[in-house]
Amino acid sequence: MSDKAPRGVRLVIALAGRRNAGKSSLLNALTGQETAIVSDTPGTTTDPVAKHYELLPLGPVTFYDTAGLDDTGDLGGLRMKATRKVLYRSDVAVVVVGEEGVTAHERAILDMVKGLSIPCIVAFNKTDLRTPASEELALCRSLGAPCLTVCARTGAGADELKRAIIDAAPLEFRQERLLVGDLISEGDWVVCVVPIDLAAPKGRLILPQVQVLREILDCDAVAVTVKEREIEAVLAGMERKPALVVTDSQVVMSVAGDVPYDIPLTTFSTLFARYKGDLPSLVRGADAIDALEDGDTVLIGEACSHHNVADDIGRVKIPRWMTQYTGRDLRFEVYAGHDFPDDLERYRLVVHCGACMLGRTEMLRRINECARRGLPVTNYGVAISKVQGVLDRIIAPFPELRAAPFGLMDG
Template identity: 85%
Template sequence: MSNKAPRGVRLAIALAGRRNAGKSSLINALTGQMTAIVSDTPGTTTDPVAKHYELLPLGPVTFHDTAGLDDTGELGQLRMSATRKVLNRSDVAVVVVGEEGVTDHERGIIETIRGLSIPIIVAFNKSDLRTPSSEELAAVRAEGAPCLVVSAQNGSGVDALKQAIIDAAPLEFRQERRLVGDLVSEGDWVVCVVPIDLAAPKGRLILPQVQVLRDLLDSDAVAVTVKEREIEAVLAGMGRRPALVITDSQVVMSVAADVPEDIPLTTFSTLFARHKGDLRRLVRGADAIDSLKDGDTVLIGEACSHHNVADDIGRVKIPRWISQYTGRDLRFEVYAGHDFPDDLERFSLVIHCGACMLNRTEMLRRMAECERRGLPVTNYGVAISKVQGVLGRVISPFPELGDSAT
């Protein structure tokens, strides 16, 4: 069911525009449900509202209703800031134009979205009250933005808007992006090493493990799941050489010692580094660990918020391993969920989680912002493999890295 799909695999669609342009009504029309509160009073939507929906053939998507970008006052500034955060993690943006037509507000919104490199669609809403002139439509299209005339009130143009969203979706949402399926063949055996410790969720596996297992099954491979203490016995008793071993990063050093060198080995987090980000850049970012100095601050980026546990991977283990590896007196700061600091310049390195709860657009945007500020970025699995001395082996299964996988 679409409401069970992980947040990180959904296409995120933001509706942005001025107050009272009909954004909430349009989301209701798109989803066929009363998702957002509708009122003639400007500013009814105060906080972003998310609605999950199945938009075929894309699959699960999330529509985000946002506060008007012409809001006023101190509270209005906070609402607009929340809207911009939604835009930062969106894959497609629909600029909703109301009865007043395209004004400087809409032009500013379009410019903001263009700056984020997000595909834009302009929807002239309320066509039941006012039909935009051919000159207005031509002016928008001349700037390269598809525009449609719709009415949330009577439903005209809504199906066309859905199709425009499908057409604007990034290629990865229209073409299947594999996690591990391109590294194995039908009938291959793959061993997945899954530690069960205090950090493991009770009664279930963590999302990266679940998604990798599903991708292996979709590839008609045979997935054998074991704990790290059982890996030697399982390999000895399989009677065949596995095509790949995938391990949790926290036990990569011990697993690497137990898995013969001629068997390809990687980690769940490294697979996600490639799936959600840019593996080559994240591997390159790990080199910055060698350049850390006393007093440097390292940002630990977590895509989800969770209760801290003893020996937490991002808050305890990685800081300890990095400090031991470098021998430096370092500071570590954790930013969780969708929070990401504006003052990135004060950090010397970003170590990001596997981003299973982010879509690829948001992860790539975070990486691009770090690169723009001259800040190296890597991820949990890559960083752990680096300081454990097994990074070359962990990235060797990925042919696209070429000479980097040495």
């Protein structure tokens, strides 16, 4: 079911355009449901409207209906800002053109989408009222955007648009991306170390742990799940060595001491750093911890908002461990949710969460934006392993890092 899929693995498709271009009607036509409110009054959609949908063969996706990018006034400016935020985290954009045709507004939207390197499709809507001119089609195609004609009122062209969205989807949505499957083989034993702390949801495991466990089972391997206090005894009682041990980053130092060096070891967060982002970049970003000075500000990036707990990993533990490791008087600021600060230049380092609630496109866009501003970025698991002195060992299982100049491997 598309509603059950984790938000961070869904393809995000944004419908953008001017007010009254028919975006809401087109969303309803694409999903076959009355998801969005439809009216002839311009500006009916004020906040982005999300609709989960199963778009085969891609699987679960999220369509976003957005406010018009030609809105006016102070409130209209806020609506357009919300639309741009949705576009920033989208994997595919559908620019909907109404009966006014391609104007400066549509050109601006296309330029914005192109600047974000988002695959784009132009949907000429309301073709029962107007046929797009050849010059408009040529203009859109010159910008690398395929063009389709649709009529949201009758549903004409909706299936063709869905096929175009499937074709435009980034490669990782059309090819399976692995968390741990390329590190293990059928029949292998994998030990997962899962501490139960205040941050763990009652009666459940956190999402990275669940996804790793599921992939181990999908690979026809054997998953053994233990708490950190049991790892030494479990390893001693196993008939053969596990192919891999995966631990929660918060206990990586103690687990590393209990797991022999001839057993590969990594963390859930490091697996997600590779799955959702660019692991080599995040490992290089961790080196910036050594260069921090008194008074430097570190941005803690959280992909989701949550209630703070007494010993919160991002707000309490990582700042404490980094301060102890560097011996510096550091400042830490937390930025939570899908937004990312505009003034990145004032930070010396970004330490990002595992991004289990972000799509890979959005996480890569954040990494690339930091790189464009000359700002190093790492993630929770990599940073924790760095300051605990076990990073070389934690990244050793990954083939793409074995020849990289990250220092000598432990052991």
